[in-house]
Amino acid sequence: MGRYVEGQDRTPNVLFPERLDDWIHEDSTVRVIDVFVDELDLRKLGFQRADPSATGRPGYSPATLLKTYVYGTLNRVQSSRRLEIEAQRNLELIWLTGRLAQDFKTIADFRRDNGEAIRKVCKEFVLLCRRMKLFTDGIVAIDGSKFKAVNNRDKNFTDRKLQARIEQFEDSIKRYLVKLDRADRDATAVLPGRVAQLREKIAKVKQQMQALDAIGEQMKSSEDGQISLTDPDARSMATSGRGTGIVGYNVQTAVEAKHHLIVAHEVINVGHDRGQLADMARLAKAATGEEELIALADRRYYEGYDILECERAGVAAVVPAPMTSNNLAEGLFDERDFVYDAKNDEYRCPAGRIAIYRFTTEEAGKTQHKYWSSECPQCPLKPQCSKGKYRRIARWEHEDILEVVQQRLEGAPEAMKLRRQTVEHVFGTLKSWMGSSHFLTRTLPRVRTEMSLQVLAYNLKRTIKILGAGPLMAAMKA
Numbered sequence: 001m002g003r004y005v006e007g008q009d010r011t012p013n014v015l016f017p018e019r020l021d022d023w024i025h026e027d028s029t030v031r032v033i034d035v036f037v038d039e040l041d042l043r044k045l046g047f048q049r050a051d052p053s054a055t056g057r058p059g060y061s062p063a064t065l066l067k068t069y070v071y072g073t074l075n076r077v078q079s080s081r082r083l084e085i086e087a088q089r090n091l092e093l094i095w096l097t098g099r100l101a102q103d104f105k106t107i108a109d110f111r112r113d114n115g116e117a118i119r120k121v122c123k124e125f126v127l128l129c130r131r132m133k134l135f136t137d138g139i140v141a142i143d144g145s146k147f148k149a150v151n152n153r154d155k156n157f158t159d160r161k162l163q164a165r166i167e168q169f170e171d172s173i174k175r176y177l178v179k180l181d182r183a184d185r186d187a188t189a190v191l192p193g194r195v196a197q198l199r200e201k202i203a204k205v206k207q208q209m210q211a212l213d214a215i216g217e218q219m220k221s222s223e224d225g226q227i228s229l230t231d232p233d234a235r236s237m238a239t240s241g242r243g244t245g246i247v248g249y250n251v252q253t254a255v256e257a258k259h260h261l262i263v264a265h266e267v268i269n270v271g272h273d274r275g276q277l278a279d280m281a282r283l284a285k286a287a288t289g290e291e292e293l294i295a296l297a298d299r300r301y302y303e304g305y306d307i308l309e310c311e312r313a314g315v316a317a318v319v320p321a322p323m324t325s326n327n328l329a330e331g332l333f334d335e336r337d338f339v340y341d342a343k344n345d346e347y348r349c350p351a352g353r354i355a356i357y358r359f360t361t362e363e364a365g366k367t368q369h370k371y372w373s374s375e376c377p378q379c380p381l382k383p384q385c386s387k388g389k390y391r392r393i394a395r396w397e398h399e400d401i402l403e404v405v406q407q408r409l410e411g412a413p414e415a416m417k418l419r420r421q422t423v424e425h426v427f428g429t430l431k432s433w434m435g436s437s438h439f440l441t442r443t444l445p446r447v448r449t450e451m452s453l454q455v456l457a458y459n460l461k462r463t464i465k466i467l468g469a470g471p472l473m474a475a476m477k478a
């Protein structure tokens with residue numbers, strides 16, 4: 001006769017070992033969290049109630065609440081209500097908190113009131129990784145990804161969406177009015193009670209249109225012409241899929257190439273990555289402490305002043321230029337067909353002619369030097385080169401920096417592959433942990449705190465995998 005492994009009898013008084021500690025494996029993640037938080041200087045990090053008050057009813061220690069949150073994030077129990085339940089039945093959490101089953105409000109208030117301090121805790125862990133010499137390669141990959149906010153798409157309005165919605169309502173009203181007209185002409189053509197129903201519908205749609213008008217008014221004072229009703233900071237953003245978009249936030253990360261740890265991150269509510277390179281590179285450089293850092297990014301980050309700032313900050317950017325040349329699209333030679341001679345400050349064109357410096361001008365906030373050849377009008381290649389009389393070549397005053405970046409890229413053909421391998425899976429992991437709706441909190445400061453907890457959990461998990469729980473705890477205590 002077959003049999004199963006038998007569980008223990010539930011009726012004896014002692015079912016668990018006498019010591020709760022015996023139930024927690026010595027290499028358990030929960031022990032790492034315990035040691036990590038115990039080693040933090042919570043007062044220095046700015047946690048409220050880091051010093052217990054001398055009078056009144058004692059409150060919960062911020063250490064206990066922080067441990068609860070870090071544990072919850074690591075185990076995909078992010079909501080404060082679920083954490084309250086887990087704190088009563090989950091042995092690891094009971095062990096971690098010393099059986100202090102806090103209610104959900106205490107847990108939620110802690111996160112709300114200590115946002116900045118929690119964000120600093122994430123940085124503290126990055127510093128620990130740096131002390132453990134985990135960032136020795138001096139290479140980071142920078143990338144951004146869109147994460148969904150609590151705000152539903154229907155509760156986000158742009159001018160275009162608002163107009164579309166108003167047109168829909170106007171069409172509905174027209175349809176109802178046609179039906180009412182028909183009923184007026186022939187009362188037998190509609191069911192009894194239908195007229196009243198139609199009038200009700202028209203009144204309702206009119207009300208909704210008034211609400212849209214109010215949103216339109218609000219939108220006029222919004223900086224970027226968008227309104228989100230549930231989470232006012234969330235923004236409609238295009239994603240990489242064609243015709244797809246989300247209402248959410250743009251999470252920027254810098255991931256070091258050796259162990260794939262997130263060294264710096266930021267949450268912004270603009271839907272593009274242009275203009276983020278220098279800020280992220282600076283954050284990454286400060287976090288890794290590297291004298292010289294290489295930052296890999298894709299072409300969405302290509303921006304002249306940003307690259308210049310990176311170079312000035314000691315970060316060597318490796319970023320491909322975007323393939324958006326108007327000349328190329330029109331079948332004409334593009335800038336890459338013209339070779340610059342720095343010594344003589346002139347260009348050699350595809351016909352081998354010399355385009356000399358003519359004048360300097362200001363265009364879109366950039367100082368541009370202009371060059372052209374006097375031989376253009378007689379040139380046999382002109383149909384492939386210019387639609388005007390002369391082919392003018394513009395050179396940004398800091399173009400030499402962009403040329404260095406291009407040479408760097410050509411000298412490292414694997415750079416973009418390394419970038420993809422380093423940073424892209426990190427977003428996949430974070431999104432799968434956060435679930436299909438990603439952020440649970442609203443407004444930028446709270447979303448930033450939520451993201452910091454996720455990044456801390458990611459780095460903790462990854463570091464345990466790299467070093468093992470025991471050595472990591474020993475390093476924390478050192």
Ligand code: SF4
Pocket residue numbers: 349350351352353355373375376377379380381382385386390391
């Ligand atoms: S049109 Fe002018 S710039 Fe273009 S190839 Fe001819 S000479 Fe050179």
